Amino acid sequence: MSDEKRFAIEAARKARVEALRTRMSAELAGVTGVVLEIGCGHGHFLAAYSAAHPAVFCLGLDLISKRIERALRKRDRANLANLTFIKADAFELLEALPDKTQLQAIFLIFPDPWPKMRHHKNRLIQPGLLDRLAELSTPEHTRLHFRTDHDGYFSWAHSLLAQHPAWHLLPEEIWPFEHETFFSQRLPIHHSLIAKRQERASLLQTPADSPAK
């Protein structure tokens, strides 16, 4: 790829992030906590979740415009004032969210598994995404919920969360809210995992722990 083309792609990405930044500052003005669903599809899960939790603000995002349009129609029919859906790439939206955003809960439900090894870089669960989610989360409070039917993606997510200093797996924790999604109807056998945002401070090395020089 030529330098010119690379520059144009990066400029377009920056412009999208800036537009999202402006939009999200307005949408989240006065909101104290957010429940986020990444890759919300048609919005089945989050519409039901927001109806059952009217005191929390729910934000769903997906790359595909038609899915977001359907999700917004669902929201409007049910008159859910605490719910919005945005067409955006997860990495760009997370970059654009104000740093003071407090994610109360995060859901990734049947994200695309990208089974071929050369495509694993396209998976949503990546160290950089976990870093940014951790920055926007509250220690000892925020939970990240992940569900997939794909064994390889489950192991991938489990391993990245287990290694990440800001996340702590909670194998005993129960999925907090069940509702069928478009993909759960087709993929009834699945695995879930839940991780808690933990204090980074508890992981900082004290001088006594430091390796001898």
Ligand SMILES: C[S@@+](CC[C@H](N)C(=O)[O-])C[C@H]1O[C@@H](n2cnc3c(N)ncnc32)[C@H](O)[C@@H]1O
């Ligand atoms: C397999 S579908 C699952 C949808 C829904 N969670 C369900 O269970 O029915 C995965 C969704 O993730 C969305 N997606 C994939 N990559 C994304 C990204 N980088 N940012 C936002 N959404 C993404 C896709 O457009 C798709 O709608």
